[in-house]
Amino acid sequence: MIDTNSVTGKLVDPIGRSIINAKIYIQDGVISRIEEIEDVGNVYIIPGFVDSHVHIESSLLIPTRFAQAAIKNGTVAVVADPHEVANVAGVEGVRFMIENAKLSNLKFFFGAPSCVPASPVDECFEPFTYKEVAKLLSLPEVTHLAEMMNFPGVIHGNTDVYSILNEAKKRNKPIDGHAPGLSGENLSKYVSAGITTDHECFTLEEAKLKIELGMKVLIREGSAAKNFNALHPLIGLNPKMVMFCTDDCHPDELVGGHINKHVRKAIALGYDIFDVLQVASVNPVNHYRLNVGLLQVGQPADFIVVDNLKDFNVLSTFIEGVNVINFGNDFSVNAPSFSFPDHFDRNKIRLDFHSGKPVKVIKVIEGELITDTLNTEVPSNGYDFDKDILKIVVLSRYNPNNMGVGLIHGFGIRKGAIAASIAHDSHHIVAIGADDDSIVRAIDYIIRSRGGICYYNGSKILGLTLPYFGLMTDVDVSHAAKDYSFINEKLKADGCGLHAPFMTMAFMSLSVIPHLKLTPAGLFDVDRFCLTSLFAE
Numbered sequence: 001m002i003d004t005n006s007v008t009g010k011l012v013d014p015i016g017r018s019i020i021n022a023k024i025y026i027q028d029g030v031i032s033r034i035e036e037i038e039d040v041g042n043v044y045i046i047p048g049f050v051d052s053h054v055h056i057e058s059s060l061l062i063p064t065r066f067a068q069a070a071i072k073n074g075t076v077a078v079v080a081d082p083h084e085v086a087n088v089a090g091v092e093g094v095r096f097m098i099e100n101a102k103l104s105n106l107k108f109f110f111g112a113p114s115c116v117p118a119s120p121v122d123e124c125f126e127p128f129t130y131k132e133v134a135k136l137l138s139l140p141e142v143t144h145l146a147e148m149m150n151f152p153g154v155i156h157g158n159t160d161v162y163s164i165l166n167e168a169k170k171r172n173k174p175i176d177g178h179a180p181g182l183s184g185e186n187l188s189k190y191v192s193a194g195i196t197t198d199h200e201c202f203t204l205e206e207a208k209l210k211i212e213l214g215m216k217v218l219i220r221e222g223s224a225a226k227n228f229n230a231l232h233p234l235i236g237l238n239p240k241m242v243m244f245c246t247d248d249c250h251p252d253e254l255v256g257g258h259i260n261k262h263v264r265k266a267i268a269l270g271y272d273i274f275d276v277l278q279v280a281s282v283n284p285v286n287h288y289r290l291n292v293g294l295l296q297v298g299q300p301a302d303f304i305v306v307d308n309l310k311d312f313n314v315l316s317t318f319i320e321g322v323n324v325i326n327f328g329n330d331f332s333v334n335a336p337s338f339s340f341p342d343h344f345d346r347n348k349i350r351l352d353f354h355s356g357k358p359v360k361v362i363k364v365i366e367g368e369l370i371t372d373t374l375n376t377e378v379p380s381n382g383y384d385f386d387k388d389i390l391k392i393v394v395l396s397r398y399n400p401n402n403m404g405v406g407l408i409h410g411f412g413i414r415k416g417a418i419a420a421s422i423a424h425d426s427h428h429i430v431a432i433g434a435d436d437d438s439i440v441r442a443i444d445y446i447i448r449s450r451g452g453i454c455y456y457n458g459s460k461i462l463g464l465t466l467p468y469f470g471l472m473t474d475v476d477v478s479h480a481a482k483d484y485s486f487i488n489e490k491l492k493a494d495g496c497g498l499h500a501p502f503m504t505m506a507f508m509s510l511s512v513i514p515h516l517k518l519t520p521a522g523l524f525d526v527d528r529f530c531l532t533s534l535f536a537e
Helices: 063-072 083-101 130-137 151-155 159-170 184-192 204-212 233-237 259-268 273-287 436-449 477-493 501-506
Strands: 006-013 018-027 030-036 044-047 049-054 075-080 107-112 142-148 175-177 216-220 242-245 303-306 314-319 359-364 371-376 389-395 403-409 417-420 429-433 452-456 461-465 516-519 522-525
Touching (some): 006 303, 044 273, 049 216, 049 259, 063 314, 063 477, 075 273, 075 314, 083 107, 083 142, 130 142, 130 159, 151 159, 159 175, 184 204, 204 216, 204 233, 233 273, 242 259, 259 273, 371 516, 389 436, 389 516, 403 522, 417 436, 417 501, 429 501, 452 477, 477 501
Parallel strands (some): 049 075, 107 142, 359 403
Antiparallel strands (some): 006 018, 044 303, 359 371, 417 429, 417 452, 452 461
């Protein structure tokens, strides 16, 4: 039962850890009083969910469109790292994200990207030093330093890295981490630098070790990386040291759920409702010191109304006392100008392996961002369908004369090619295909469109354009999901067995996640943090 000044229901108090029949009184966007009453009906009032680490750009939606989708799923706030747009458009790109987000009701709390580009071997529009980071940390909308991906720089005391960390420390703002597989003395050095979270844990043992050192662990369940199944025991073991996040969430998944999916899974596994809400709502609010209410008198009236504590179907989403579940229709804004390649050298795609030596192949792991290395012999042109070995190309967004060419296993494509202007984190043009001509056709489409994703199936192009920095669109999530899903399903029908092939491809050039990746400069060994030969040693 809802009126303009109050909401009634079974209130699930995440702080007092109790459920009461209550009437919540709201004044000027704040909870002014909570009264226990008898008749409240069969709905539940619970704190709104918080995504503790997300790259909005990965939804393919501008912030306002992302907000519409998230709110329908019971999300009231997100801790957003805009390092995708920072790589392609610098500080002004981040400002665009902040200003566009202000047009929505969702509470956005941005981080200042700490690693632009992600590693010294990569390229970007405008490299970030401590000066650019300081500009962003001084903005009221920027609440923390976003993930410090350059863990070798932290471990080895790189002065540029520490100058960036110090900008956050001077302002007493939290520092997010990124430390896949880090352990022992190296992990201790990383944590002692003041880094407080990690969303890159792949095993329960790794997560426990990081928690022992004082780090908060973010249980990630996104479109490409899915770590919930491995890490969910932490909800019961250390509920105050864990948060939920998506990291990257494509529109076809966002349209069907957000953090509410994590919550449903946790409840289905038998975890205590209060521990689950601690993880989904309380911990991110406390850790990042967010101005988000937790159903306490005197706090912002940020909460959701759901039908039950099993399915969590969202009936209403209140942000500062207003039910915003159906807010807004038209959020189109002029797309900012940005630089983008207008040509490339097709001849550079060719490879010749007449030497007969084994070569290094990037081996994809389903559901993970990390890769393995496969050493094997291949035909002279590099393609081997029996071994599921295809060609991967990364064309620099910033200097089209730079192009990396390598081999990849795990995509299952037998004809045609896929391409996109989304390739974390520098967002070069990346393509994977079954023959050189198909790769050329797919890249041509991305260049002509000035950004997007596409699948060339051997006879025609199926594509989705992304006019905002070659990363995002301003259509609503249902339209984006429909177009994206259509391309995705056609690709799967033609043999690709990956759950999220475009999202997976987008991480094949990220030179800070182990083990073998491809950059415009060539094949990159993340463990050694250096370029490496295509040929196996």
